[in-house]
Amino acid sequence: MIFEVFRQERKGQAFAHAGSIVAPTAEFAEAWAREQYGRRGESEALWLVPRDAVHTVTDWADEFDLKYRRVDGYSIKARLKEARERAGTAAPGAS
Amino acid sequence: MDSRTQEFVEYVQGGGQVEVDDWMPDEYRKRAIKFIEMHGNSELMGVLPEREWILRAPTLQRKLALTAKVQDEVGHAQLIYRVVEDLGKPREDCLRDLVDGKAKFHNVFHYPTQTWGDVGVIAWLVDAAAIISQKALLKCSYAPYARIMKKICWEESFHILHGRDVILAMVTGTDEQRELVQESLNRWWGPLMQFHGTKIPADEDPMVHWRIKSQGNEEARQQFLEGYVPQIWELGLTVPDPDLRRGDDGVWTYTEPDWDELMSVVTGHGPRSEERLAFRRRFLDQEKWVRDTVLAA
Numbered sequence: 001m002i003f004e005v006f007r008q009e010r011k012g013q014a015f016a017h018a019g020s021i022v023a024p025t026a027e028f029a030e031a032w033a034r035e036q037y038g039r040r041g042e043s044e045a046l047w048l049v050p051r052d053a054v055h056t057v058t059d060w061a062d063e064f065d066l067k068y069r070r071v072d073g074y075s076i077k078a079r080l081k082e083a084r085e086r087a088g089t090a091a092p093g094a095s
Numbered sequence: 096m097d098s099r100t101q102e103f104v105e106y107v108q109g110g111g112q113v114e115v116d117d118w119m120p121d122e123y124r125k126r127a128i129k130f131i132e133m134h135g136n137s138e139l140m141g142v143l144p145e146r147e148w149i150l151r152a153p154t155l156q157r158k159l160a161l162t163a164k165v166q167d168e169v170g171h172a173q174l175i176y177r178v179v180e181d182l183g184k185p186r187e188d189c190l191r192d193l194v195d196g197k198a199k200f201h202n203v204f205h206y207p208t209q210t211w212g213d214v215g216v217i218a219w220l221v222d223a224a225a226i227i228s229q230k231a232l233l234k235c236s237y238a239p240y241a242r243i244m245k246k247i248c249w250e251e252s253f254h255i256l257h258g259r260d261v262i263l264a265m266v267t268g269t270d271e272q273r274e275l276v277q278e279s280l281n282r283w284w285g286p287l288m289q290f291h292g293t294k295i296p297a298d299e300d301p302m303v304h305w306r307i308k309s310q311g312n313e314e315a316r317q318q319f320l321e322g323y324v325p326q327i328w329e330l331g332l333t334v335p336d337p338d339l340r341r342g343d344d345g346v347w348t349y350t351e352p353d354w355d356e357l358m359s360v361v362t363g364h365g366p367r368s369e370e371r372l373a374f375r376r377r378f379l380d381q382e383k384w385v386r387d388t389v390l391a392a
Contacts, residue, residue, distance in 0.1 A: 017242065018242065018243075019177065019239075019246070020177050020181070022180070022186075024389060024391070025392055028392065036170055042249075
């Protein structure tokens with residue numbers, strides 16, 4: 001069985017993938033992970049996840065062009081210029 | 096080259112990284128396996144010269160430090176073989192090829208360790224040369240390998256300190272101890288200069304082409320010389336190469352390393368190649384029952 005190892009370096013930090021371990025059971029995996037990733041006190045916590053339990057997603061459909069959910073989905077420059085012209089103002093800070 | 100491969104090459108050359116389940120050209124997979132496997136073999140074989148000194152370490156503290164280093168290196172081998180397994184070559188096959196002499200390991204691990212001075216020179220300078228290559232591998236296009244390299248580099252930094260401490264203790268000791276260090280350095284300098292390989296230009300190196308490696312051999316050697324020759328000199332030690340010097344442009348010149356020796360040693364004709372492989376072979380067979388029992392649990 002392959003266990004993926006995720007390691008948290010300090011409390012509050014995200015768990016990051018660190019490597020994997022082959023072990024027949026979770027108990028063996030834990031014993032080996034403790035040696036491999038914790039013997040210098042370098043980890044706050046470990047997650048050992050059977051590889052088969054990892055559901056991977058890598059394809060990202062964007063058929064509907066959902067760019068209004070992103071910052072690059074808004075082009076306000078031209079509109080802002082027009083708005084200033086109508087109001088007779090200049091950009092803040094500009095004289 | 097088909098367009099998919101072309102796209103892959105552009106991707107990795109642009110700094111892109113590949114994950115375990117991503118498509119990759121067969122040649123990339125083959126080269127990655129061979130390179131990473133050789134690294135794993137080197138970690139595993141590299142502990143043997145040091146292991147010989149655990150029982151003979153001069154103090155309890157040194158014995159513990161050396162034992163810890165050996166544990167670290169074997170741990171690196173485990174991490175690395177795991178990466179190779181995911182690329183498609185089982186660990187059993189790697190170990191079998193290693194003991195059958197079909198796979199290589201680094202030149203420096205084919206030599207004897209004659210004195211405690213060798214233990215210091217290995218931990219300090221061999222590990223220093225290795226960490227230069229390994230730091231460059233943090234950018235390897237094969238991401239799972241690059242990720243474990245972080246841990247490996249972190250642990251190598253302890254080893255360099257341990258080696259430097261061993262050397263410092265001896266150069267501040269008796270004249271005899273000092274001579275021991277100089278004599279070790281004299282013997283190890285040749286293999287150290289061969290360590291990073293021939294001067295094949297980076298743009299002709301297929302491993303650089305695929306971005307498995309990101310650094311040319313000579314670039315790595317220059318970094319080693321720049322970083323460590325001044326540290327050797329400051330201890331009053333002599334580097335056994337009368338032509339070694341740093342040019343005004345910062346480039347080091349040196350006597351051409353013995354590439355025939357390198358080739359002969361890494362193909363299994365070094366002074367300790369056969370003995371060390373026999374050791375591994377014996378333990379591989381002897382401990383088969385442990386693997387079988389554990390994996391059947």
